[in-house]
Amino acid sequence: MNARGAIAGLALIPFLLAGCSREARQLASDQPQTAPSGPADPRTARYAANFYQVSQGGRYFTWYGCGDCHGRLARGAANLANGSRHAVEALYTAIAAGQSGAHSDYAARVPAEQIWQMAAYLHDLSRHEPARNRRNALDQQGEPQGNRWQGPLQ
Amino acid sequence: MNGERALRRVGDLAGLPTSAQGPRNLVWWGNISFMAIEGTGFALAIGACLYLLGQSPHWPPPGDSLPGLGWSGAFTLALVLSELPNLWLIRQVRAKSIARVRLGMLVMTLIGIALIGLRWFELQHLNVGWDHDAYGSTVWMLMVLHTSHVVTELVETAVLTVWLYTHEVGDDQLGDVEDDADYWTFVILAWVPIYLLVYWVPRWL
Amino acid sequence: MAGAAAVNGGRSPVPLVALLLTGCSGIQSSLDPAGMQAGATFRLFELMIVMCGVMYGAVLLFLGASVWRVRRQLAAAPAIEPADPGLGKGLWAWGGVIVAGLVVLATGSFFVERALAAARAREALQVRVTGHQWWWRIQYRTPDGRWIETANELHLPAGRTARIELGAADVIHSFWVPNVAGKMDVIPGHTNVIDVSPHRLGWFRGQCAEFCGAQHAHMAFDVKVDSPAAFDAWLAQQGRPAAAPADAIAARGMAIVTGGACGLCHVVRGSAATGRAGPDLTHVGGRRSIGAGTLPMSRGALQGWIAQPQALKPGTMMPAVPLDGADADAVAHYLETLR
Amino acid sequence: MSPDERERLHAVWADRPGLLGFLGTVDHKRIAARYIVTVVGLLFLSGMLAIDMRLQLSQPDMRRMGPQQYNEAFALHGSTMLFLISVPVMEAMALWLVPLMLGARNMAFPRLAAFSYWLYLGGVLMLWLPHALGITPDLGWFEYPPLSGPAYSPGHRADIWAQMITFTEVAALAASVNVVATILKMRPPGMTLARMPFFLWAMLVASLMTIFALPAIMLATSMLIADRLVSTQFFAPAAGGDVLLFQHMFWFFGHPEVYIIFVPAVGFVSSIVETFSRRTLFGHVPMVLSILAIGVLAFGLWVHHMFAVGLPRLGNDFYTAASMAIALPAGLQMFCWIATMWSGRPRFATPLLWVIGFIATFVIGGLSGVMTASAPLDLQLTDTYFVVAHLHYVLIGGALFPLFGAFCYWYPKATGRMMSERWGVVAFILIVGGFNLGFFPMHVLGLEGMPRRIYTYGPDMGWGTLNLVATIGSAIAMLGGIVLTGNALISLWRGKPAGADPWGAPTLEWAARSPPPQHNFEEVPVVTSIAPLWRHGDLPVMTGLATDRREVLVTSVIDAVPQYRHHSVGPSLWPFVAALATSGMFVASIFTPWAVVWGAIPIGVALVLWFWPRRPRSATGPLARR
Structure with a gap:
């Protein structure tokens, strides 16, 4: 193009680079098959701050009917939205094992990747504005919600 | 030389004036074109509102309260009345009366500031959030669209007023004032259907 | 429809030639109609292709003639607004031809539109189809008012109209079985209805026609047009719960499906697998393909799909489930027996 | 003459020589030429995307591209062709x-023409810079x-x-x-x-x-x-x-x-x-x-x-x-x-x-x-x-x-x-x-x-x-x-x-x-x-x-009778600055709604300076310099 374009572009680069990893969407990449090994697990970064993974986590949260107890806005049994921001690996353990045993078998039943994604979603939840959570929930209202869901055409 | 062709002089333009008023002026056509663009934007926003209104059984949906009439009424009255000084201003521009044009612009600036104040309170009494439902979103869209025009117009008027008071005024600037005044009329006219749609259509339905 | 058919008579050879040229399989083709709706639009298409072909020929002829015309000696100076009386008349005539052609086509189109609408009045089989990212949920209403669910395979009785209600779970999709009827969008917040009246038996294929995200390409479904008796038998069979495992391997597979990851998303009626998020697996073994048309059904394909769905259909919501070789084989075997 | x-x-x-002349020009031919050069470059990029997609589709089950790359390719191709090439080239x-x-x-x-180009260039960069960084729209045009x-x-x-x-x-x-x-x-x-x-x-x-x-x-x-x-x-x-x-x-x-x-x-x-x-x-x-x-x-x-x-x-x-x-x-x-x-x-x-x-x-x-x-x-x-x-x-x-x-x-x-x-x-x-x-x-x-x-x-x-x-x-x-x-x-x-x-x-x-x-x-x-x-x-x-x-x-308007001699404005940097300010607001508005409010201020300043008439200080009126 021309010199101006290049200069304007260079000025933008650091600004945009920060967002790059959050925007990454690697379909068909190798999916994690194990729980986080600890706070330093390198996979945490791939999930915790990634828009796509967080969004997928939100969908599975609905699909598995987590909202039955926790509410889609996470204001149920455990008030997840207002809590402090938990670490991803702590959330992973909480989902996989369950605090009170309600979903103690999830580690065996839910594939690891989906727990990663749900943990990422919960990790982000307290940072989302309530209006935004509500807006997403309204857009996804027709999606499967737990075992009793019959379809959007009821 | 124009290219390789011989030129044949058939007339001279040196005697023409160097400025013009109203539709003779080139800038007037730019101004009217931008009004056409924004007018289309208003019309489409109103169309979008009517579309959503037609799609939903209740407007506003059950549970939403109607927007308040007090501040909006005051705003509307003030806005419509502001056309009177505006028309006076246009007449002074045509008469090229510099002192009165300056005064008229000062008055219009003050009116604009007052209107923004009224609009501020009006927005507090819409009684619905833009993120509440599509009704709220539509109402806010129309209000934001119009408010942005009032603000733009106010800034333009204020800057022009300052300039007029501090500089020698030429014919081009009188043209600018006229375009600004025309635009003010446009902002008033655009408000009428929006006012009806936001405040009265939900009450009539 | 009647009008269009009368104008054109039977099949014109034009599209058939195209069909032969390409050796298309024809299971997902609007050129090989097997239903009333697709047939009506196909006759309209034939009318269009003939008339448009004639118009194109006329333009090319005129263009060619103006290029190759032997010109008499014309003046060297360029002509400014020469008198063109003959061409003026030609312009009017040309306009007349265009208008006449458009009137015929618009009328034909109107009659076909009416024929499609006429199917509405009839008694119909009630079907619900829900578009999900990237598969189809299909539900049938039985005469006694129950809903029977299946996925990614639509069975239709020949000679009867099925009224399909279309709903979207997430984003906009489009329901399209070209051999049977034109498409209809599947839109969140709207319930669209499409009537299909297939009359030729056989297997066909449908596919999502509105871009719906990463795996839009693999959002297909099989369509089987059955005789009414065969359809009724199929539907009755679909209504039954899943078969009990016949052997030890299948029993082991069932235990994994119900107790492991599968049952959280998938339902196998009559077992502890009650998930609603993914396709119904109660009679999955009887279906023709898996992964919404991604792979033909076989035990090997099932194994591959369970182990590596993301390699076969990158981005699918189906996660990779870690199973060792024997377990994977058991699950595949069990699913295969769910006929 | x-x-x-x-x-x-x-x-x-x-035009003035050098960078300022380059940025400030209001010559319609120079501006149009920039449009054309930009469009030709984009046509090439967009054509390469098309070839890329055609190769992927040339045979069944090709694995050149995954779904994400393909979806990005057609989104980028379509958006570029429709919004950044077809319409702008006709304007050019x-x-x-x-x-x-x-x-x-x-x-x-003349200055509006310059503004058009700079803002258009902003749009080009808006789509293609993120693409270079791997953030490509992937949903079509x-x-x-x-x-x-x-x-x-x-x-x-x-x-x-x-x-x-x-x-x-x-x-x-x-x-x-x-x-x-x-x-x-x-x-x-x-x-x-x-x-x-x-x-x-x-x-x-x-x-x-x-x-x-x-x-x-x-x-x-x-x-x-x-x-x-x-x-x-x-x-x-x-x-x-x-x-x-x-x-x-x-x-x-x-x-x-x-x-x-x-x-x-x-x-x-x-x-x-x-x-x-x-x-x-x-x-x-x-x-x-x-x-x-x-x-x-x-x-x-x-x-x-x-x-x-x-x-x-x-x-x-x-x-x-x-x-x-x-x-x-x-x-x-x-x-x-x-x-x-x-x-x-x-x-x-x-x-x-x-x-x-x-x-x-x-x-x-x-x-x-x-x-x-x-x-x-x-x-x-x-x-x-x-x-x-x-x-x-x-x-x-x-x-x-x-x-x-x-x-x-x-x-x-x-x-x-x-x-x-x-x-x-x-x-x-x-x-x-x-x-x-x-x-x-x-x-x-x-x-x-x-x-x-x-x-x-x-x-x-x-x-x-x-x-x-x-x-x-x-x-x-x-x-x-x-x-x-x-x-x-x-x-x-x-x-x-x-x-x-x-x-x-x-x-x-x-x-x-x-x-x-x-x-x-x-x-x-x-x-x-x-x-x-x-x-x-x-x-x-x-x-x-x-x-x-x-x-x-x-x-x-109708008969083209001469009416007056209009003063045509000369080169100015303000259209460029205004386009830069507008671009800044548009980009920032992706991240926060407040960008629309705060971003309007530099745009307003740039526009005021752009249109600021140059005339002598007032000799009459209350603020006159006496």
Whole structure:
């Protein structure tokens, strides 16, 4: 193009680079098959701050009917939205094992990747504005919600 | 030389004036074109509102309260009345009366500031959030669209007023004032259907 | 429809030639109609292709003639607004031809539109189809008012109209079985209805026609047009719960499906697998393909799909489930027996 | 004009040297040239994306690209072609040609023209810089919610797409206002509306259509951004919104847009046909009426893009008839062009070859358009490769072929040199042949059930052969494009000097030098005929425009009677700064709604300084300097 374009572009680069990893969407990449090994697990970064993974986590949260107890806005049994921001690996353990045993078998039943994604979603939840959570929930209202869901055409 | 062709002089333009008023002026056509663009934007926003209104059984949906009439009424009255000084201003521009044009612009600036104040309170009494439902979103869209025009117009008027008071005024600037005044009329006219749609259509339905 | 058919008579050879040229399989083709709706639009298409072909020929002829015309000696100076009386008349005539052609086509189109609408009045089989990212949920209403669910395979009785209600779970999709009827969008917040009246038996294929995200390409479904008796038998069979495992391997597979990851998303009626998020697996073994048309059904394909769905259909919501070789084989075997 | 005056005129209209001159120029030819260079670069990138996609589809189950890459490729290709190439290149041609064809020294609003380009460049960078960073919109050139909404398009990919549109549409609207005002108010004395060349009619109609069509897309994408950014509910059915509202507004813009691209092409074709047939256009009045009819009709047809969404059948019948009706004006235009060649003495230089290629190709696109206009038939055709074929026949055959012809036709005027005819013919054959070979089979593929926007298909579908042919054809056409560009570049220094009027053309731009000086014309030409340069051997002119300041002549709208001498503003950095400030606001608005508020301040400052009149301090009034 021309010199101006290049200069304007260079000025933008650091600004945009920060967002790059959050925007990454690697379909068909190798999916994690194990729980986080600890706070330093390198996979945490791939999930915790990634828009796509967080969004997928939100969908599975609905699909598995987590909202039955926790509410889609996470204001149920455990008030997840207002809590402090938990670490991803702590959330992973909480989902996989369950605090009170309600979903103690999830580690065996839910594939690891989906727990990663749900943990990422919960990790982000307290940072989302309530209006935004509500807006997403309204857009996804027709999606499967737990075992009793019959379809959007009821 | 124009290219390789011989030129044949058939007339001279040196005697023409160097400025013009109203539709003779080139800038007037730019101004009217931008009004056409924004007018289309208003019309489409109103169309979008009517579309959503037609799609939903209740407007506003059950549970939403109607927007308040007090501040909006005051705003509307003030806005419509502001056309009177505006028309006076246009007449002074045509008469090229510099002192009165300056005064008229000062008055219009003050009116604009007052209107923004009224609009501020009006927005507090819409009684619905833009993120509440599509009704709220539509109402806010129309209000934001119009408010942005009032603000733009106010800034333009204020800057022009300052300039007029501090500089020698030429014919081009009188043209600018006229375009600004025309635009003010446009902002008033655009408000009428929006006012009806936001405040009265939900009450009539 | 009647009008269009009368104008054109039977099949014109034009599209058939195209069909032969390409050796298309024809299971997902609007050129090989097997239903009333697709047939009506196909006759309209034939009318269009003939008339448009004639118009194109006329333009090319005129263009060619103006290029190759032997010109008499014309003046060297360029002509400014020469008198063109003959061409003026030609312009009017040309306009007349265009208008006449458009009137015929618009009328034909109107009659076909009416024929499609006429199917509405009839008694119909009630079907619900829900578009999900990237598969189809299909539900049938039985005469006694129950809903029977299946996925990614639509069975239709020949000679009867099925009224399909279309709903979207997430984003906009489009329901399209070209051999049977034109498409209809599947839109969140709207319930669209499409009537299909297939009359030729056989297997066909449908596919999502509105871009719906990463795996839009693999959002297909099989369509089987059955005789009414065969359809009724199929539907009755679909209504039954899943078969009990016949052997030890299948029993082991069932235990994994119900107790492991599968049952959280998938339902196998009559077992502890009650998930609603993914396709119904109660009679999955009887279906023709898996992964919404991604792979033909076989035990090997099932194994591959369970182990590596993301390699076969990158981005699918189906996660990779870690199973060792024997377990994977058991699950595949069990699913295969769910006929 | 005396040599002294001539020198003064040159000095007054010259740009400053160096970077400031580069950034501040308001010369319409320089600005248009930047547009063209940017567009050529984008055409190359976009063509490479097309080849990439064609390779992926050339055989079943190819694994060149995954779904994400493919979806990004077609989204980027479509958005670039529609928003960053087709519409802007037509504006660029208008910016370059309109003042020259009017015998004027510059556009009506020179700084607005500069602003248009800088903002357009902002839009280009808005789409392509994030692409370089791996954040590419991946939902096509129209991004329907809810797929593009907050829940299904997390991140900023859809925002980037939506704001790229805002950038380019603001730029296009500014350019259109400029073109309208210039054509209506700056015609030379004697060029009444009845004597206005057809090309200017086409540009006038296209610009007016732009003014009324583009606000719809800006509103639609703004609503989408609001849904994503501040959680409004326009497109959330569960809160009373409606996803179809977006489609209505998008196509209310999207359909006229096709004609905004096509109508200027009608202008190119008419100019070329006229010049190379050595006679004025047959049926000038019917031609003008036909584009006016297209301009009006185009706004009533948008629903034919939505036949499959399940609208009431009565509406379908109406839109079928209305959509087919547009074939009448388009068909009459075809007749007029061919009749002009028929009754003239055609000289088959490359520009005219392109016209012939255009007619033979575009008519196919027009006829397939009649087919898709039929509501019941469209249910089979829409969203398939039939539509892909149709839209490429219409946009490439109908707009790019005339554009290539126009490029070859006006190249000597712009550069002062001729392009090689031999290589011109080679490029023509490669592009037209390759295009038809590549895209005709797609009609059949669509009828055989191949949906658009799929990244792969199975071997049992039987689509492999035709797809391979399509890929080969596209590659040939791409090769032709490279030959065409190479010919243009090499001719820059190897071409024969052209002289002012190499083709013996009738319109005023050929009276200027090649390339035209910065002020285009020294005196104001006077027009007495629809073909001014064919009417007289010499050129009647009026003298008296200032030579010591930038001045243009303003005339009346209908009869082009001189009204006054308008002071034309000179170079300025403020349009660039204003575009930079606007870009900053648009980019930041992706991240926070407050950007709209705080970002407005620098824009306002830039605009105030841009328009700040330079006059002496006041000697009267309360604030006078005494």
